[in-house]
Amino acid sequence: MYNSADEDIDSKFPTNVVVYSSGLCNWIPPGIYISSCKINIRWFPFDDQLCTMKFGSWTYDGSKINLTLLGTAGNTGEGDISTYQPSGEWDLIGVTAIRNIEKYECCPEPYIDITFTVHIRRRVLYYAFNLIIPCALLSSMALLTFSLPPDSGEKISLGVTILLSLTVFLMIVAETMPATSDAVPLIGIYFACIMMVCSLSVVFTVLVLNYHHRNPETHNMPKAVRVIICKWLAWMLRMERPGHDITIRKIVHDARIAKLKEVELRQKSSRSLLANVLDLDDDLCKIDRMDRMNSVPNYASIKIEENGTHIGYTPLANSPTGGHCLHKSELNAILRELKVMNRKTKENDKYTSEANDWKFAARVIDRLCIWIFSIFTLGSTLGIFLSAPNLFS
CATH class of the missing domain: 2.70.170.10 (Neurotransmitter-gated ion-channel ligand-binding domain)
Incomplete structure (x- = not known):
């Protein structure tokens, strides 16, 4: 021979x-x-x-x-x-x-x-049950990384663990093939694609965690991020927030009147606060005149809601200020306190709203990554294995 x-x-x-x-x-x-x-x-x-x-x-x-x-x-x-x-x-x-x-x-x-x-x-039976199917299951588990809540603290660990598992399978494939550089084997291309998907999933998981833990003290959400991610992508992915209805008409409407609405709210808030205080002064003067006419106990304790609306009075028998209207300095002090309370309430609401916006943006990116990586994983798997000439023979 x-x-x-x-x-x-x-x-x-x-x-x-x-x-x-x-x-x-x-x-x-x-x-x-x-x-x-x-x-x-x-x-x-x-x-x-x-x-x-x-x-x-x-x-x-x-x-x-x-x-x-x-x-x-x-x-x-x-x-x-x-x-x-x-x-x-x-x-x-x-x-x-x-x-x-x-x-x-x-x-x-x-x-x-x-x-x-x-x-x-x-x-092919040996390689299908010992290499291909486990790798496909690991690739599907990589998609679950984006479904894991960011607060669990295990998103990065899951992605890295899956990546290490794929590395072990790739070493097994390398041992079963002859050491030649004439061509890249089909299963090697498949493992490389899956490892790339898992690596990118870890990268995007880091981005998601970064967005999730942002707050107004460290980051201000750019307008482009708010419009593109929180509105357009959320609408495309059919994601909704409690109390927020997202439609195309609402997105366009909010983009046009956002600035005007903010100015209007500021003016309205300041006017309403001052009006409440002035109304309070008038009410107290009226009560003082009625006290002097009817000789009823003076009203010195006032109950006021957080928004500055006058609710009622608590009668006190021996009020040191009975029979006199509140002075202008006292009204200014009340006005300052109400302004401080109003400002703190608005700051807390704004802080919570912006923090929730960052968390919602992280959820949108998670959902987008699930769709993109699912389509890419399924497409690459079918494209690679269907190209084999003897797949069904």
């Missing part, structure tokens, strides 16, 4: 040669032949391999030894695989034989050889 890979090339079981009276010699030596075969791992593990075994004589040319194919008169034929024992790793598709006549530069005589081509196909 020309392409023998056996160290002891002549170590065949010794058998006798049968010589007929016509001069025909029949020698059938049994043996195990080890040949070299170039492996193409481009479609691993859905690959077919073609291995050749070339038999001929190094010593005798074609005029002394004539090699022919049994059962055919031509130069091509089929190998007999009726006694083939099935393998758990490969399927034997067929064996073809070709009779070749070659001339070399060293010798004028032709040399005859017979080349057998063995067509084998790798069985």
Whole structure:
């Protein structure tokens, strides 16, 4: 055998040669032949391999030894695989034989050889259950990273754990393949895509956590982020906040009148606060006049809501200020206190609102990443494996 890979090339079981009276010699030596075969791992593990075994004589040319194919008169034929024992790793598709006549530069005589081509196909069941399906499950778990609440504190840990698991599977794949750089195997491309998805999921998880833990003390939400993420993307992804109805008309309307509404609210708040205090002064003066007419107990204790609205009075028998209207300095002090309370309430509401806006933006990015990574993972999986020529055979 020309392409023998056996160290002891002549170590065949010794058998006798049968010589007929016509001069025909029949020698059938049994043996195990080890040949070299170039492996193409481009479609691993859905690959077919073609291995050749070339038999001929190094010593005798074609005029002394004539090699022919049994059962055919031509130069091509089929190998007999009726006694083939099935393998758990490969399927034997067929064996073809070709009779070749070659001339070399060293010798004028032709040399005859017979080349057998063995067509084998790798069985995929082992690799599917031990590599492909676990990798697909890990890739689906990577998508769950975006469904995990940011307050749990385990989003980064889950993503890194999945990435390390894929690295272990990639090492197993590297051990099962021959060390060659002729082509990148199909399963290697798939693992690279899944690892890229998991790596990007960790990156976007960091972004989500960054947005989730922002507050007005450290970051002001840009207008572009508020409009694009909190409104447009939230509307596209069908995400709603309690008490916030998001529609296209409302988004456009809010964008146009946001500044005017803010100015109007400031003016209205200041006017209403001052009016409440002035009304309070008038009411107290009226009560003082009624006290002097009816000789009823003075009203000195006033009950006021947080928004400055006058509710009522609590009668006190011995009020030191009874019978007199509140002075202007006292009204100014009340006005200042109400302004401070009003400002603190607005600041707290604004702080809570902006913090909730950052958290909602983080939720929107999470939902967007789920859709993008799901589509990319499913598309890359189908695109890679459907490109294999022997996927369903």
